[in-house]
Amino acid sequence: MPHLRPGNLCFIKSNLYDDAAEVERAKVIAQEFDWAYMQVDSNLGFITDLVDGNWDDRFLVCQPSQKVVAEYTGLKITAQ
Numbered sequence: 001m002p003h004l005r006p007g008n009l010c011f012i013k014s015n016l017y018d019d020a021a022e023v024e025r026a027k028v029i030a031q032e033f034d035w036a037y038m039q040v041d042s043n044l045g046f047i048t049d050l051v052d053g054n055w056d057d058r059f060l061v062c063q064p065s066q067k068v069v070a071e072y073t074g075l076k077i078t079a080q
Helices: 020-032 045-052
Strands: 008-013 036-041 068-071 076-079
Touching: 008 020, 020 036
Parallel strands: 008 036
Antiparallel strands: 068 076
16 A cells, blocks of 8 residues: 555545546545545455454454553554
8 A cells, every 4th residue: 555645645446336436526636635646446355354353463452351552662552
């Protein structure tokens, strides 16, 4: 996925329905705000893995009684 910065509009293109009208609207918005426009294809892999329980390091799994806390060594969040 491209690196996003302020001033960029990234449209996630659906592979589930025809989103041509939304693509064109996103391009107009980007132009109105003088933003760079980019487009990436959608991927349901993350949602599928979440639902199917394929929880690798992309997911934070908390056990009962654990809580989500800030982590300042690069992970951003952790379970405690």
